[in-house]
Amino acid sequence: GEGDAWLTPSHECFWGMVRCRDDDQVVAFIEFDTNRLGGTLPSELQHLNDLRVLRLREGSTSGRIPSEYGTLSSLFLLVLSQNNITGTIPAEIYGLPKLVSLQLNSNHLTGTISTDIGMAASLRILFLQENFLTGTIPEEMGNNVKLERANLQNNYLSGEMPQDVCDLREPTGSISFLTADCGINDEPRVDCAVPDCCTECTYKSPSSQPSQFPTISFSSCLSQVLGVLSTVSNRTTLLTSGTPQSRALGWLLHRDTFYSCPFDLAFVQRYIMAVFYYSTDGPSWDVCSAPRNLTDPSSIADANNNCVASNPGDYQFTGGEGDAWLTPSHECFWGMVRCRDDDQVVAFIEFDTNRLGGTLPSELQHLNDLRVLRLREGSTSGRIPSEYGTLSSLFLLVLSQNNITGTIPAEIYGLPKL
Structure with a gap:
């Protein structure tokens, strides 16, 4: 992480935004915030066997999340928020044994939340807000007993918040923050009928800026x-x-x-x-x-x-x-x-x-x-x-x-x- 330019003669461990294990110079961290990354995500990263953090925020990266990333058994932080990523969330991602934080918010993701989410035994942070996800919240999410924060709002999810997920709410469980779309009129909505299950029930609100124009969700x-x-x-x-x-x-x-x-x-x-x-x-x-x-x-x-x-x-x-x-x-x-x-x-x-x-x-x-x-x-x-x-x-x-x-x-x- 010393900050040498990429593709210069120095070892890749010393290129900017990259950090490696001390003992053997194996890449472990790739972290870019607001650096105008574009293009697509290469499947070749699957071969960085000790990659622990992949954080690529606020760029214009597009295309799909490679399902091959599901083999990154050392990965504990995957942040791809605020990009132009499309397609579904690969079910393989939920099988990563050490994954603690999954942040895919503010993209163009479609499809449903796979029932395989229940396999993410180490997951603590789940940010999927501001996408185009549909379907219901799977009951298997109740298996994520370490989950602390889950943001699912501004999607097209509907149905009831599963009882097993509500059971994870504090004080008996670990979840301190849980949001979903409450819906208005004919909007899709997630029903948080269990008292105190969702910490927030939201929909896209009109701008706080003065405007002469009508506002909508x-x-x-x-x-x-x-x-x-x-x-x-x-x-x-x-x-x-x-x-x-x-x-x-x-x-x-x-x-x-x-x-x-x-x-x-x-x-x-x-x-x-x-x-x-x-x-x-x-x-x-x-x-x-x-x-x-x-x-x-x-x-x-x-x-x-x-x-x-x-x-x-x-x-x-x-x-x-x-x-x-x-x-x-x-x-x-x-x-x-x-x-x-x-x-x-x-x-x-x-x-x-x-x-x-x-x-x-x-x-x-x-x-x-x-x-x-x-x-x-x-x-x-x-x-x-x-x-x-x-x-x-x-x-x-x-x-x-x-x-x-x-x-x-x-x-x-x-x-x-x-």
Whole structure:
């Protein structure tokens, strides 16, 4: 853990975020927090026979959890929270004999909680909240007699909390913290009928931020949300892990605290702006990138302080105040964005020398009142979407000093106010 760069000539035990056993330089700990890890999880880690801790938090890692990790017999801490991981939780994971903490929250996991969870005899911490898990909580979870904290909220679980699990609650048992979705209206819910079984019964609450828009619980209407956003983005792209569209959807469902009704223009606009952020490699921007922790006030404040607002110039529009992107404020107040005064519709997106990368998302075509799109001096590549030819209010299009390829779409010349 001395911090040498990876792939340098030093022994891998001395690379940053890695620690080894003292006696024989065998890798035992791999711990990354907020280091923008992407890609997928390699199955080859199964051969690190003495791996004890694998912690990869707050990245954009996608794909499935390899079932081969179920052979890591020395592993006692597995933390993959706040990524874009999909698929089911491999049943093999629950068979790890020394596993003390399993934290898979804030991903895109689907399927059910396997009855094999009862095999995790050493498990003390279980965080599965903010995923898309369905089905019921298995009775076998009552076999986890060492369990102290279990967070299952913000999923699609239903049915009753098993009596055997309730029997593990303090003071007679070990569980001091147990949460599940109580549900509202027709939402899936977990019934904690036994008195004092669940320490909390929760559902996604409306934002505490002032808003003129209606608020809803997103966990109750995923299909409706997808229906709305499928008019803006290709549905397959929306559901393909790792795409800017999928990442934007995941942010809206799990991390955004400025909730607005999916049938409102504001919902679609906020989604489009998030797609723009991820499409242009927002985490690598020089300024105004989203904070690493979107729920921590101090982290948000630091990110906002680092955001240099665009100059409002002579235009009489609100915005440009300089909040970091993806923060709880309205998107009109994110840096480099300005909106119409009367109805908070995005009208100006202006970036100069902010190291924008990636590609231009076609979704911007749905910002019907976009008047200025200026993205200068970056490394944006790919083609100019021909769909931009529908931006009838656009009068300034500046994409100079980038790596854009392809032909100039003929549709651009048809913009009436350009």
